[in-house]
Amino acid sequence: MVSTQEIALDRTQRIGEGRSAEVFVDKSGQILKLYKAKWGKSLAEKEFVATSFAHSQGLRVPAPLGIIERHGRSGVLFEHIDGKTVLEHFRRNPVGMLGALRQLAHIQFGIHTIVNAPLPNQQDALRVQVSRARVPAWLKQTTLAVLDRLPDGDNLCHGDLHPENALYTPDGLVVIDWEKSTAGHPTADVARTELILRSGRTRFVNAWAKAADARIRARLADFYVWTYCRLSGIDRRDIDAWRLPVIVARLSGQAAPNEDDLQAEARRLGNHFAHLI
Known part of the structure; x- marks a missing residue:
């Protein structure tokens, strides 16, 4: 079961943006990837499952910490990787x-x-x-x-x-x-x-x-x-x-x-x- 949590964007700083998502860093240093599209929940779930599997296999990927929801938008919370x-x-x-x-x-x-x-x-x-x-x-x-x-x-x-x-x-x-x-x-x-x-x-x-x-x-x-x-x-x-x-x-x-x-x-x-x- 994938846990879903609420993240307040007023406690985050946007550090990047692509065609499908925005990327934020919160005060704890964790990375939030928030999808723009209305079908973002399915994309977030897919990315969480795929990254979790890759991480479990020993690949060098950011550890996925959970799926988030904010004002009808979905995303994934990751550990922060400097680089x-x-x-x-x-x-x-x-x-x-x-x-x-x-x-x-x-x-x-x-x-x-x-x-x-x-x-x-x-x-x-x-x-x-x-x-x-x-x-x-x-x-x-x-x-x-x-x-x-x-x-x-x-x-x-x-x-x-x-x-x-x-x-x-x-x-x-x-x-x-x-x-x-x-x-x-x-x-x-x-x-x-x-x-x-x-x-x-x-x-x-x-x-x-x-x-x-x-x-x-x-x-x-x-x-x-x-x-x-x-x-x-x-x-x-x-x-x-x-x-x-x-x-x-x-x-x-x-x-x-x-x-x-x-x-x-x-x-x-x-x-x-x-x-x-």
């Missing part, structure tokens, strides 16, 4: 970013060694996202046909692992934001990480021009996948096979600044697979 995100810490240090990505690949490989995760099925989650994606019907049908040919699994998958969801601390990286985690296949999880590294909304270094940033992001994404493949023995082609479902699933969420680029890539991949299915 900036990997992106913040290495924003102006590409060499340091390479080292951090190597660590992150090792962590993701370790996550994937955990099986029988008590979480939603990855394939089911992707199918729901594809059905809601902002793409034509033919592309949804093609994507679902591709999914039919891809492997299922019960490995623990973070679902959103990237440099903004890992904290850099003197003792190593700490993985946060587990609300998108599933039980599924590791190659799909790595494909999602590659997509974010290659096409995410945030530049790695503010000073880089857009074109230069795109080039360096592509190299970092390739380096990350290469590192993971060396660790796991997985073939790069097995990760590439997930690109279409992962991109189309991404198009079910809030529109990103690079929406047009994602749409174009989804159609290109869809046309390629349509001739093969």
Whole structure:
């Protein structure tokens, strides 16, 4: 049974905000992640269960302390971890970013060694996202046909692992934001990480021009996948096979600044697979 408690926001300080949630620190130093959406209770419950499971398996994650309610909004209370995100810490240090990505690949490989995760099925989650994606019907049908040919699994998958969801601390990286985690296949999880590294909304270094940033992001994404493949023995082609479902699933969420680029890539991949299915 998950306990629910009330937290007074007038005794907290907001320290961060994302698309789906705000993050606060209270006077005791605990971290409160409070969801914005009306369906935040289900997200909070999912994140609590997923983080609790990851914590129980010895992964370096903030200890989840309980689910909270405040003025109709739901969230999760966590222990406080001192540290900036990997992106913040290495924003102006590409060499340091390479080292951090190597660590992150090792962590993701370790996550994937955990099986029988008590979480939603990855394939089911992707199918729901594809059905809601902002793409034509033919592309949804093609994507679902591709999914039919891809492997299922019960490995623990973070679902959103990237440099903004890992904290850099003197003792190593700490993985946060587990609300998108599933039980599924590791190659799909790595494909999602590659997509974010290659096409995410945030530049790695503010000073880089857009074109230069795109080039360096592509190299970092390739380096990350290469590192993971060396660790796991997985073939790069097995990760590439997930690109279409992962991109189309991404198009079910809030529109990103690079929406047009994602749409174009989804159609290109869809046309390629349509001739093969």
